Amino acid sequence: MRHIYCLILCFCPMLVGAQTWEDRSVFGASNPARTLRVLSSTDTSFFAPIIESFLQRQPGLAVEYFVIGTAQIDEIFRAEPSEYDVVISSAMDLQLKLVNDGYGLPIANLGVPDWAQWRDSLYAFTSEPATVVVNRSAFPNGDVPRSRQELIQALRARPELFDGRVGTYDVRLSGLGYLFATQDARASESFWRLMEVMGGLNAKLYCCSGEMIEDLETGKLLVAYNVLGSYVDARETVSDQLEVILPSDFPTTMMRTAFVHVGTTLRGDAEAFVRHLVNLQSALLSPETFPLPRLTSNTDASGQSAITLEPALMTYLDPLKRRTFIKEWSDAIIQ
Incomplete structure (x- = not known):
């Protein structure tokens, strides 16, 4: 029988x-x-359900699943690939850069659209827009902002309410937060105006969506910017308390990606796992079996689509550009 058990970290002699x-x-058989x-x-x-469905056809295999922030993934993997x-x-x-640096193993014939793969090595298997999440108590009349400009106006109108109760990613620490911020800045100047307004309201900065959602639930936050909406949807207890808004002015949609390490000693199993992620897109599965958003191009009326896997994506990873961006962001939001 397959089961899940947690490892006791303090007794592991390895670096990890x-x-x-x-x-x-760890998912799978005990031995x-x-x-x-x-x-x-x-x-x-x-x-968990994705791994369990994969293991049903992989006798004798276990999956050890490590979770950590996006920026830390890049650091940890490069240190001990x-x-x-x-x-x-x-x-x-960051994923594109890792593959571009030679860490990805090509996998042939996965049938993924060109915009959702890079060098047959990096494959997208979900797509999800960044959202604004609000605690409905801040908007009792239902006048919830539907665009970044409306959000700016709402925050400026009631600074005494929102002071210390707005939040977003700390782009210095979060890889996903940095990706969202740089893509927002490329798309519109309203991003910088919003950062300045949030900075003037003593914005709280976070590593991840989960922590923002927890503070929204308790009322410590009333507005969180660039949150993954699926993390809200997964919490049924907050469905009446929080509202997820997809800004109407322009979408910022990321894709989760996976690659097999070129140096893996379990090439067959690793390739099968990535194939499983891709194949789940065409399967008729319930949310309980595949609880993540499906992969779509997310093209809006203006023709703007999801952030694509292309070399330009690495522009803001240039050390000088990164330092410049973080300084401008810090000047705006850390006041």
Whole structure:
């Protein structure tokens, strides 16, 4: 019988055992013949049913699933690439750079559209827009802002209410937050105006969507910017309390991507895992079996689509450009 058990980190003698993980779990048989090691930024609760469905056809295999932030994934993997077989992250730019640097193993014939793969090595398997999430108590008359400009106006109109109760990613620490911020800035100047307004309201900065949602639920936050809406949807207890808004002015839609480490010793199992992620897109599955948003091009009326996997995505990873962007962002939001 397959089951899940958590590892006791303090007794692991390996380097990875010293790492502080957000979560670390093993799926599969207690005494497996092989163990596939997956490094990911997606919460275990979302991936558990996906891994379980994969293991149904993989006797003798276990999956060790490590969860940590997007920026930390890049650092940890580059430091010890031999420790992991598959890398999954929503920070598309960092993933693209890893594959571009030669860490990805090409996998042929996956049937993924060109816009959702890079060099037959990096494959997208979900897409999801960044959203604004609000606590409805801040908008009792239902006048919830539907665009970035409306959000700016709402925050300016009632600074005494929103002071210290708005939040977003700390782009210095979050790879996904940095990706969203740079793409927002490329799309519209309203991003910088919004950052200045939030900075004037003593914005709180976060590593991840989950922590923002928790503070929205308790009322510590009333507005959170660039949150993954699926993390709100997964919490049925907050459905009446929080509202997820997809800004009407322009979408910023990321794709979760996966690649197989070129140095894996479990090539067949690792390739099969990535194929499983891709094949789930065409399967008729319930949200309980595949709880993540499906992969779509997300093209809006203006023709703007999801952030694409292309070399331009690495522009803001240039050290000078990154320092310049973070300085401008810090000047705007840390006042």
